[in-house]
Amino acid sequence: MNVIEVKNLSKIYNDSEVKVHAVQGIDLAIQEGEFTAIVGPSGCGKTTFLNMLGGLDQPTEGSIRVGETMVNDLKSSELIDFRLHNIGFVFQAYNLIPVLTAKENVEFIMQLQGKSKEERDKRAISLLTEVGLGDRVDARPSRLSGGQQQRVAVARALASKPKFVLADEPTANLDSTSTETLLDIMERLNREENITFIFSTHDARVVNKARRVIQLEDGKIIKDERKA
Amino acid sequence: MANSELKLAWRNIWRNKRRTLITVASIYFGVILSTLMTSMQNGTYSKMIDNVVSFYSGYVQIHHPDYWETKSIDDLFVPTDSLMEIVSGNKDVDMIIPRMESFALMSYGNNTKGGMLIGVDPPKENELTRLGHWVSKGKYLEPDDDGILMAVNLAKALNVQIGDTIALISQGYHGYSASGLFPLKGILEFPFPAMNNFGTYITLNKAREFFSALEMVTSLVLTVDDYDDVYPVKHHLEGSLGDNYSVMTWDEMDPVTKQMIEGDKGQGIIMKGILYILIGFGVFSTVIMMIAERRKELGVMVAVGMNKLKLAKVLFYETMLIGMVGVIAGFAMSVPLVWGLVNSPIPLTGEVAEVYEQFGMEPAIYFGNDPMVFWGQLLIVFAITLLVSIYPLSKILRLQVTKALRS
Ligand SMILES: Nc1ncnc2c1ncn2[C@@H]1O[C@H](COP(=O)(O)OP(=O)(O)O)[C@@H](O)[C@H]1O
Ligand SMILES: [Mg+2]
Numbered sequence: 001m002n003v004i005e006v007k008n009l010s011k012i013y014n015d016s017e018v019k020v021h022a023v024q025g026i027d028l029a030i031q032e033g034e035f036t037a038i039v040g041p042s043g044c045g046k047t048t049f050l051n052m053l054g055g056l057d058q059p060t061e062g063s064i065r066v067g068e069t070m071v072n073d074l075k076s077s078e079l080i081d082f083r084l085h086n087i088g089f090v091f092q093a094y095n096l097i098p099v100l101t102a103k104e105n106v107e108f109i110m111q112l113q114g115k116s117k118e119e120r121d122k123r124a125i126s127l128l129t130e131v132g133l134g135d136r137v138d139a140r141p142s143r144l145s146g147g148q149q150q151r152v153a154v155a156r157a158l159a160s161k162p163k164f165v166l167a168d169e170p171t172a173n174l175d176s177t178s179t180e181t182l183l184d185i186m187e188r189l190n191r192e193e194n195i196t197f198i199f200s201t202h203d204a205r206v207v208n209k210a211r212r213v214i215q216l217e218d219g220k221i222i223k224d225e226r227k228a
Numbered sequence: 229m230a231n232s233e234l235k236l237a238w239r240n241i242w243r244n245k246r247r248t249l250i251t252v253a254s255i256y257f258g259v260i261l262s263t264l265m266t267s268m269q270n271g272t273y274s275k276m277i278d279n280v281v282s283f284y285s286g287y288v289q290i291h292h293p294d295y296w297e298t299k300s301i302d303d304l305f306v307p308t309d310s311l312m313e314i315v316s317g318n319k320d321v322d323m324i325i326p327r328m329e330s331f332a333l334m335s336y337g338n339n340t341k342g343g344m345l346i347g348v349d350p351p352k353e354n355e356l357t358r359l360g361h362w363v364s365k366g367k368y369l370e371p372d373d374d375g376i377l378m379a380v381n382l383a384k385a386l387n388v389q390i391g392d393t394i395a396l397i398s399q400g401y402h403g404y405s406a407s408g409l410f411p412l413k414g415i416l417e418f419p420f421p422a423m424n425n426f427g428t429y430i431t432l433n434k435a436r437e438f439f440s441a442l443e444m445v446t447s448l449v450l451t452v453d454d455y456d457d458v459y460p461v462k463h464h465l466e467g468s469l470g471d472n473y474s475v476m477t478w479d480e481m482d483p484v485t486k487q488m489i490e491g492d493k494g495q496g497i498i499m500k501g502i503l504y505i506l507i508g509f510g511v512f513s514t515v516i517m518m519i520a521e522r523r524k525e526l527g528v529m530v531a532v533g534m535n536k537l538k539l540a541k542v543l544f545y546e547t548m549l550i551g552m553v554g555v556i557a558g559f560a561m562s563v564p565l566v567w568g569l570v571n572s573p574i575p576l577t578g579e580v581a582e583v584y585e586q587f588g589m590e591p592a593i594y595f596g597n598d599p600m601v602f603w604g605q606l607l608i609v610f611a612i613t614l615l616v617s618i619y620p621l622s623k624i625l626r627l628q629v630t631k632a633l634r635s
Contacts, residue, residue, distance in 0.1 A: 057630045
């Protein structure tokens with residue numbers, strides 16, 4: 001079943017003098033349980049594309065369907081709620097709330113969703129244990145390494161039970177060991193719990209872990225291949 | 229969720245401890261300074277009012293409706309039983325002090341001077357104005373005394389000594405001529421230089437005889453239990469006494485003091501205004517920095533699904549908490565401080581002290597502890613914080629998530 005269906009998606013930035021055609025007519029379908037990498041050089045439109053998929057940015061043209069929802073039809077206030085209940089986000093760096101502990105960061109999303117204290121507690125601890133941080137639940141982000149912070153971010157992204165997780169260059173700021181660990185965790189979650197991941201990268205080692213690789217150039221898909 | 233927003237806000241304000249402490253300290257000192265200033269003003273004003281009231285006018289006076297305009301010996305009234313019943317029936321009225329006063333010529337030997345002749349009920353008058361306290365030579369009047377008390381400069385001008393008999397001439401009630409002889413019983417030395425020039429006192433009964441106005445008075449001077457009762461008492465009495473009497477408050481009788489207080493209050497407001505504008509800018513710049521340095525973080529929060537209004541609430545709490553911490557700390561310091569100063573005013577010395585004494589005030593800086601002294605600061609800081617928190621609110625509502633994330 002397709003979780004995401006993108007039709008003829010385009011984005012033109014025209015806030016500066018020159019118009020930038022960041023995404024040009026992308027058609028794409030993502031199935032439940034896929035582990036997809038969006039790859040391409042810096043400036044090829046990865047962030048722009050992921051932002052539109054995540055309902056963070058409005059497309060200039062085209063449509064995005066997530067489950068039953070036409071994302072491009074939502075008003076900006078509806079979009080916030082849509083993101084909260086449907087999408088898990090992992091950003092490049094420093095995306096945890098620094099004044100909250102690891103566990104509170106994970107709970108934060110569930111709190112926004114109005115989940116009960118017991119449920120939040122249980123789920124936050126089990127998610128942090130899954131990403132290998134069961135012993136650091138009370139640490140603030142500043143006490144965690146970059147790799148550990150990204151693992152907390154993955155736990156937070158999963159906390160809302162989203163339809164899919166978007167990760168924009170999640171390993172860009174990590175050393176190779178941390179990169180490996182993070183990718184292994186994501187892969188295991190994908191394999192064992194059928195979580196749909198879409199992440200962007202320009203790191204060849206990360207690309208190798210993906211089971212579907214979509215290559216972008218100048219805002220267009222130039223290659224889309226699934227590994228066995 | 230509400231208390232987790234508060235928790236988030238609380239932790240956020242302590243991320244930069246030094247900056248928050250500086251901001252809190254500016255509010256803290258501002259509150260203390262402003263409280264002390266307000267307290268000092270209130271203390272001084274009520275001392276000034278007390279002075280006016282206790283030296284002469286009382287808080288409220290009842291007159292014949294024309295008396296204040298004409299000051300004529302013909303505009304008198306009889307304090308009838310029914311009048312006294314109404315006045316003493318008002319539970320806020322403390323004392324009722326009758327007076328009969330008019331102008332008279334006073335002679336001794338070849339010297340003649342004009343002055344005020346005031347007929348008083350000696351014990352009652354003493355209770356209000358401490359008249360007996362100002363007797364520098366001789367004795368204060370007995371209730372049925374025949375003698376006269378005279379202000380020191382007047383006595384000097386007439387060249388009289390205690391025991392000498394002074395002749396008084398004036399116009400009596402409805403054209404009667406008034407004359408009489410009064411032995412000098414005491415000399416009065418007031419702290420007001422002006423009052424030393426013209427005041428003389430005899431008993432009310434002697435004054436009634438002298439002016440041929442038996443049973444009459446020019447004024448009933450009223451004291452009230454509490455300053456706040458002045459206007460309610462005036463309104464009650466005006467309502468129940470009707471047009472046959474006029475009821476005046478101390479500030480209507482002494483507009484100069486009233487104006488001095490109003491003028492000083494105005495200056496105080498300007499000074500406090502400047503103080504609080506400075507504090508307001510301090511808080512404002514802290515809030516600006518607090519938002520600028522975590523634009524990305526705010527973007528992430530909205531990106532993962534935090535409602536902008538909820539986020540705005542967190543930022544609002546942050547501003548509010550900084551304000552509250554400052555105010556509460558300022559309160560904690562200024563309450564005991566003001567309390568101490570109210571109980572032991574700061575004594576003044578030197579020239580300043582002399583000026584105070586000339587105005588009949590004890591030479592000290594007085595402080596007041598009216599509740600508004602404290603609540604006023606709370607309200608002002610609250611208003612400033614409200615005003616300042618418009619900024620984060622508008623910042624959040626206009627936050628563009630994708631831009632914030634790229635920053
Ligand atoms: N807000 C914007 N305004 C104008 N141009 C933009 C904006 N954001 C991105 N771009 C441009 O769009 C193109 C794609 O950018 P981006 O999606 O960030 O690529 P990537 O994530 O692959 O590096 C780039 O040329 C970039 O300069
Ligand atoms: Mg990018």
